[in-house]
Every structure is written in C-alpha cells, then in structure tokens.
Amino acid sequence: MTVKKKVVLYCRVSTSDKNQTTENQSRELKLYCERMDYEIVQIYEDEVSGAKTREKRPQYNQMIKDSFQKKFDLIIGYDVSRFGRSMKEFVHFLSDMDDKGIGVVAVKNGLDTQSSTGRMMMKLIGVLEEWNREILIERTKSGLRRTVANGTKLGRKTVLSKDIKSQIVDAHLEGLSIRKIAEKVQVNRGAVQRFLKTLNERK
Numbered sequence: 001m002t003v004k005k006k007v008v009l010y011c012r013v014s015t016s017d018k019n020q021t022t023e024n025q026s027r028e029l030k031l032y033c034e035r036m037d038y039e040i041v042q043i044y045e046d047e048v049s050g051a052k053t054r055e056k057r058p059q060y061n062q063m064i065k066d067s068f069q070k071k072f073d074l075i076i077g078y079d080v081s082r083f084g085r086s087m088k089e090f091v092h093f094l095s096d097m098d099d100k101g102i103g104v105v106a107v108k109n110g111l112d113t114q115s116s117t118g119r120m121m122m123k124l125i126g127v128l129e130e131w132n133r134e135i136l137i138e139r140t141k142s143g144l145r146r147t148v149a150n151g152t153k154l155g156r157k158t159v160l161s162k163d164i165k166s167q168i169v170d171a172h173l174e175g176l177s178i179r180k181i182a183e184k185v186q187v188n189r190g191a192v193q194r195f196l197k198t199l200n201e202r203k
Contacts, residue, residue: 079108
C-alpha cells in the first residue's frame with residue numbers, strides 16, 4: 001500500500017480587504033490535494049497584512065516551527081505572495097524548507113520544488129534576488145559616496161557618526177527594518193529613517 005504524502009496548507013489574506021477570506025484559497029488547495037492524493041494534516045490560516053514580519057503572522061510562524069519537527073513533507077499555498085512579504089523573504093523560506101527536506105508548492109504559479117523544473121525555478125528566483133541585492137548595494141553606496149564627496153549634510157543636525165551611518169547602511173542592505181536598525185545602532189528610529197531617506201533621494 002502506497003503511503004500518502006503528508007502535507008499542510010498555508011492560506012493568508014490581507015486585513016486591508018474585508019471582502020477576502022481564507023475560505024476560497026483553502027477550497028482550491030483542498031481540491032488540488034484530492035487530485036494529487038495527498039493527506040492534509042494541518043491547515044494554517046492568517047488574516048494579516050503581507051507587510052507584517054513573520055512574528056506578526058502567528059500561523060505562518062507556527063508552521064515554520066512545526067517544520068523543524070518534520071510533521072509534514074510538503075507545504076502548499078495558493079501563490080508565492082502568500083509565503084513572503086518580499087522576494088528576499090521568499091528565497092529564505094524556500095532555502096530553509098529545502099534544508100529540511102520539505103517541498104513547497106504554489107498552485108497558482110505552478111511552482112513545485114519537488115520537481116526538476118521547480119528546483120530550477122527556485123535557483124532562478126535565488127539568482128534574481130542576489131542580482132536585486134547587488135543593484136541595491138551599488139546604488140546605496142553610490143549615493144553615500146556622492147553625499148560625502150559633495151560635503152552635503154544629510155538633513156537636519158544629526159547625532160549620527162560616520163561609523164553609525166556605515167552600520168545603518170550595512171543593516172539596511174541586510175534587509176533589516178527601521179526598528180531593527182535603530183535597536184542595533186542604538187539611535188532613535190526617526191534619525192535612521194531620515195538618513196536612509198536622504199540617501200535614496202540622492203541616488
């Protein structure tokens with residue numbers, strides 16, 4: 001007797017659209033699992049803005065924790081945007097699941113990391129994210145160099161030293177939020193936000 005693959009479903013809708021529910025996504029994913037003869041062991045559902053961090057998506061966070069215990073073989077979602085608020089986060093999610101031997105399926109996009117085509121798509125997504133990151137680094141550094149070369153003061157009087165500014169740029173390139181950067185360099189969020197805004201305006 002063939003053992004059915006154990007899968008979980010992840011559904012998310014934005015709180016900004018009161019007309020949306022996870023029910024439609026769940027129905028589509030259940031039909032997909034029926035066709036594939038998969039055993040659904042858990043359904044995780046979040047109703048929260050996609051802009052929120054992982055910690056603000058309780059069911060997503062729980063799914064990640066459960067993956068460490070190998071409670072399932074495959075995660076199925078409606079489309080790639082359900083899994084991450086950015087390409088960087090999605091790439092990290094795919095890599096994390098791949099390390100655990102757990103597949104990821106995005107039904108709408110035709111992504112299935114278990115297949116050779118899906119794994120090729122996963123690598124392509126990673127390449128695009130790396131390319132995007134390099135472009136961001138290049139533009140940010142270029143803006144910083146021009147600002148320093150011109151001797152331009154960045155906005156209002158600031159307590160940010162050259163070392164702190166460098167730390168802020170590095171943390172920003174790592175994808176940290178304004179709040180996380182402020183905590184890391186121990187300055188107020190407003191100062192960090194103004195500094196980054198000035199850099200972006202001068203690119």
